[in-house]
Structures are given as C-alpha cells and as structure tokens.
Amino acid sequence: MRVLLVTVFLVAGFGTWAQGKAIVEFTAKGCCPMCEDRIIEALDVPGVRVAEWNQFEEKATVVYKPKKITQERIEQLVAEAGHDTEHVMASDEAYGALAKCCLYRDGCPGCSDHEGHDHEGHDDEGHDDEGHDDEH
Numbered sequence: 001m002r003v004l005l006v007t008v009f010l011v012a013g014f015g016t017w018a019q020g021k022a023i024v025e026f027t028a029k030g031c032c033p034m035c036e037d038r039i040i041e042a043l044d045v046p047g048v049r050v051a052e053w054n055q056f057e058e059k060a061t062v063v064y065k066p067k068k069i070t071q072e073r074i075e076q077l078v079a080e081a082g083h084d085t086e087h088v089m090a091s092d093e094a095y096g097a098l099a100k101c102c103l104y105r106d107g108c109p110g111c112s113d114h115e116g117h118d119h120e121g122h123d124d125e126g127h128d129d130e131g132h133d134d135e136h
C-alpha cells in the first residue's frame with residue numbers, strides 16, 4: 001500500500017511551476033461543508049497559497065511553495081485536523097474530536113440536513129471501511 005501511495009505522490013508532484021509553486025491533489029476523507037472549512041482552515045499556514053476540498057470527490061487540491069512546506073506536511077496538517085488523507089491517517093484523538101456529522105469512518109452518520117456524499121455503487125454487503133479500527 002505504501003509503495004503505491006508514494007508513486008501517486010511523485011506523479012502528483014510533477015505539477016511544479018517555474019515560480020516555485022506546486023500543486024498537489026490527494027484524497028482527504030470527510031463528509032460535509034464543515035469538513036471543508038476544517039480542512040481549509042488547517043491548511044491556512046505559511047507556504048500554502050490555495051487550498052480547496054471537494055466534498056463529493058473527497059479530494060483536496062493544494063497550491064503551495066515547495067521551499068516552505070512539503071506535501072507530506074500538508075497532509076499531516078489535514079490529518080491533525082481529523083481527516084485521513086491518502087498518506088496520513090488521522091489519530092484517533094483527532095478523529096474523535098470531529099463533529100458527529102463529520103465521522104466519515106462511520107459513514108457520515110449525522111449529515112441529515114445536508115446529505116453526505118453519495119458513495120455510488122454503495123451496496124450494503126461491501127462496506128469499504130479501510131483503516132476502520134473501531135474496537136468498541
């Protein structure tokens with residue numbers, strides 16, 4: 001799994017511009033506009049120029065300055081805010097601090113007023129909760 005992810009990492013890093021800016025896209029799990037705000041806020045740091053998150057694709061797009069911040073650090077920041085990314089898992093503490101609506105590992109349970117993302121092809125037999133380690 002790691003090896004595959006690192007490959008994606010490298011490919012994504014090819015969007016480097018001459019001005020010392022780079023763009024990276026990575027999966028970041030989440031449910032709702034609150035998650036979007038949280039993720040974007042987490043990326044409001046020096047070196048990050050633009051941060052966006054697409055709720056339906058669960059994908060973050062970040063424009064950053066490679067001299068000031070790394071992709072790895074960017075994903076760490078998102079994970080520290082409670083959102084699993086492609087390469088960095090959020091700690092249980094960070095995940096547990098999320099609003100109920102935002103518990104993406106449990107299928108976004110509380111998002112009633114604003115529907116969570118549609119997992120198309122979602123049938124009940126195959127729940128693809130990778131990294132789901134709920135022991136309680």
Ligand SMILES: [Cu+2]
Binds near residue numbers: 032033034035101
């Ligand atoms: Cu949310």
